[in-house]
Amino acid sequence: MLVVETITRIRREHRDGKPIKAIARDLRLSRNTVRKAVRAPDADASYERKEQHRPQTGPFSARLEDLLEQNEGLPRRDRLRMTRIHDLLQREGFGGSYDAVRRYAARWKRERRADAGDMSKVFIPLMYRPGEAYQFDWSHEDVEIAGKPMRVKVAHMRFCWSRAPFVRAYPRETQEMVFDAHARAFAFFGGVPTRGIYDNMKTAVTTVFIGKDRLFNRRFLIMTDHYGVEPVACSPAAGWEKGQVENQVQTSRERLFKPRLRFASLEELNIWLEAECRRWAERNGHPDLDMTIAQALEAERPMLQPLPAPFDGFFESEHVASSTCLVSFDRNRYSVMAKAAHQTVQVRAYATRIVIRSDGAVIAEHERVFGRNQTITDAWHYLPILARKPGALRNGAPFQNWDLPPVLAELRRKLGKGDDADRRFVRVLAAIPDDGLEVVEAAVAEALSAGTVSDEVILNILSRRREPRDAQAMDVVVNLKLKHPPIADCARYDTVRGLNAAA
The missing domain is CATH 3.30.420.10 (Ribonuclease H-like superfamily/Ribonuclease H)
Structure with a gap:
């Protein structure tokens, strides 16, 4: 195939009067090739094939069109590849190449679209109004x-x-x-x-x-x-x-x-x-x-339409709380209040938080996590169980690294360590569901300010606040500050009865 540079040289030398025979000899081309370049309307003498001869696919064209028609009617995932169609034709005696089948199929699809007037790849520009x-x-x-x-x-x-x-x-x-x-x-x-x-x-x-x-x-x-x-x-x-x-x-x-x-x-x-x-x-x-x-x-x-209040966008699903007061959701576990153990609860999943409800009341709310096999607990959910099992304070998973309010943290530190100290601290915590966290904190602060670290004193303060007496009696009690916690000692009664009372 001649390049454009060669064609332009032939045409230029011919215009200058050089014979075709001499041009063909100098460029080592046939005379017919030189004549074709000279007679072309322009220098672009590229070959364009008007019709593709199909000596191999000719006898099989009807069968190939049947296969293509059947394949077009199948669902997309069930359609045959061109390599498979070529293999089926070869089984029936076809001796042509895969490229011949591929070219025939491409031409068949183009002709079919043209006959059907296919406009699937033609679009109309869209226009929208403001706020539409x-x-x-x-x-x-x-x-x-x-x-x-x-x-x-x-x-x-x-x-x-x-x-x-x-x-x-x-x-x-x-x-x-x-x-x-x-x-x-x-x-x-x-x-x-x-x-x-x-x-x-x-x-x-x-x-x-x-x-x-x-x-x-x-x-x-x-x-x-x-x-x-x-x-x-x-x-x-x-x-x-x-x-x-x-x-x-x-x-x-x-x-x-x-x-x-x-x-x-x-x-x-x-x-x-x-x-x-x-x-x-x-x-x-x-x-x-x-x-x-x-x-x-x-x-x-x-x-635009006015902006309303944000939509309460949650996805709700039902789950059953386990015996450890945990609800599994999205491959993680979240704690609920102890009263919901073994109960069916509704989990409302938001984009950033989890809200768990039971009988229309919220029994837990946590920040949502997106890992796997994570356990998110709230120690306050386990307080009713802790009141009955104070020994769990030391090794209970929800109570590890418990972020207590400063007053309660100071009380626990002053009570010391050991089983007896844990029981005393849990007795104070057990009053929170009835009296409220703020009231218990105030009672603990009052006891600590008086220099007393005793669960009995704190519970006594809570009892007095729960059942107030007359104003005069209250003034006397409030002004009384104990130096030492009271100690039960039955031997003190003997001193009242006399020296020979013990005998």
Whole structure:
């Protein structure tokens, strides 16, 4: 095949009057080749084959088209690869190559699309009014949290008119995270559009019907109703229906998450991401308007719905508390009040906390953890059991590194160590469910200020405060400060009865 440089030289020398025979001799080309270059309308004498001859596939073209037609009607996961179709033809006597089958199949698909007038890859540009809609999606990104690699689930929201972005990272892609992402995004933007565009994520869509009909998740619908949003789900595998947020996912991956981010905690990462969203909006211009994205968001805010109170975005499930007053959830264990042992409880999982309820009352609340096989306990949950088993104070798991109030910590230190000291301290703690922590702390402080370290004195103070006498008697008791704790001694009665009383 001649290159363009050779063709232009032939045409130039021929124009200068050099014979074709001489040109062919000098360039070592055939005369027909030189004539073809001279007679071409321009120097681009590239060969274009008008028709592909198919001597091998010709006799098998009908069979190959049948196989292609059958394969096209199968579900995507059941369709045959071209190598398998080539193998089936070879079993029937086909002697051609795999490339011949592949080229024939590609041409067959193009002709079929042309005959059907296929417009699946042709799109119409979309336009939204201010405050009309937002788009929501998830992505998975790799970061480093507290020195360890972690793959986070990143929630993306984008306002369709102003193009304002919001990005927040979560350890899970569960429904309570969806609720939290919406509450934080609407607070970030300062208002709520009237329509939300989603893909068919399981946390939002329960069933996908033909066309646009969807059965949305009950809790998800309650959330959208709370904010006054009409949810719309895209067609399956049709990411272009929410192309703005799809583009944001790719852009934020390059702009925000590369190189790999390193933070001490997930909360620090989210603070940085929120600041970057503001910086992004301030530095980048709107693609259709002569203003920045931040200015477009300010112009869109008056058209948004007012921001309501945050949605109570929890995911609730039922569990049974164990004999050790622990409830298992998301591969971790959380303690509950002792009265809930062996009972069915309702766990409400939020993005950052766990609330456990029984019979409509809250029996535990913990900060949520996302590792595995972790046990999170509250020592106060075990106080009724400790009152009956004071020996557990020393080795009980919930009481290790117990962060006691300063007054109670001082009392425990002054009581000393040992079984007797533990029993005395537990007697004081056992009064907390009835009298309250503040009242017990005040009684302990009063006893310590009087220089007395005795559980009996503290319980006596609590008893007097529980059943007050007349004002005069109270004044006398309050002013009395014991130097030494009372000691029971029956021998003192003998001194009253006389010297010979013991005999």
